Amino acid sequence: MRTVAFHWSGGKDSALALTALLDDPDVVVDRLVTTVHREGGTSTVHEIPDDLLQAQADSIGLPLQIVAIPGPGLDGYVEAMDAAATRMRREGIDAFAFGDLSASGVLDHKREQFQPLGIDVLEPLWGLSSGECVERFLASGIRAVTVVVDAAVLGPQALGLPLDRAFFAGLPAGADPCGELGEFHSFSHDGPLFRRPVDFELTAPRRFEQEIGTTDGARTFAYWLSTPRARR
Template sequence: MIRTVLSWSGGKDAAVALAEMRRAEDVHVEGLLTTIGTETNRSSMHGVRCELYERQAAAVGLPVEFVELPADATNEAYERAMAAVIEGYAERSIERIAFADLLLDDVRAYREEQLSNSALDGYWPLWGRDTAALAADFAERFEATVVSVDGEPLGPSFAGRAFDAQFLADLPDEVDPCGENGEFHTFVWDGPVFEKPVSVTTGETVTRPVGDGEFHYCELLTPT
């Protein structure tokens, strides 16, 4: 069994990757790895609070480790932080890190470069999958909420929606069904990899600048 850590966004592709890895006879998933902002205590692109990732990890029965990054972190700062984490994994005899990337060659090449001088290998259990088929299958088997959307191809009304067949039908033709180009991000709260659902409700949607554009973020709340 190959001891593997999964790079965890909390979204649909990561959840499908976890399901695939748990079905594989030669993979043992040791835990999840997530990056969050030190100032916000949230994922930068998803806007999801650290507490929700902790609840999500508990619901899938795995420990989660957080890499904290400042809001203005450079690539060099990110790479130093990840190198330290990778070194720690190697000391614990972790053999590889899994990524849920589907088709972006440049992203995979970057990850491979970061691992090239380490003791860990990269693993891509979903690489090359058809994104339309994967999205449709996910919508049938999992429950997820769209937590952030890129304001250029999508309006704020897409944030906070369930990731389901209707959401997919409403996407503009130029938007990848899995949001593989960063068009949207999700938070998965139930499905085959979960021992129990993560109870969440949707709150306010806010718009914030990101780079040269803007993203619409829907706040996820835990019922009281």
């Protein structure tokens, strides 16, 4: 029996991977772990406010551990996660699970980061193609909407769209069906994983730029964002 912490982003792949773990009789999911910017209190990448992350966790029925990232972007991410993983190992966690697909190519990197700390890495979706992941997501009943899109691929009109078959069919040619190249990110809010729907609304679209390290060096990417927030 594995005692697992699950890295929760709040999006569709996280929800799908967590569903697979909860269905695994050899796994006990002890907690969700999410990373947020210390300044602003929103999650890295998806920009989900910490109160909505907590609302997701409450609806799922698992405790949420928030790991604060001190710098902008992902500055300080590795150090903060190493410290959190060290504490989790002392608390009996023996594996850290993620919702990555094979296309992301991150498994070796995560093993190099966490295995020296005594924590194995689990990837429930590993081995699925993006197309297979989309079909599994559609069959799962999980409901999610777009909250971030790459401005070079999709416009602001793509924000807030439900991730249904029409959305995936309408992606531009060359876009990864699961958004594995950063084409879009999502917010999961309802479905069999949740005990009750997470009530939210989206802010008006805004454009922002972010510098991201790539194999070719740092590049600046532009995005459209509609931040989910608790409905007022």
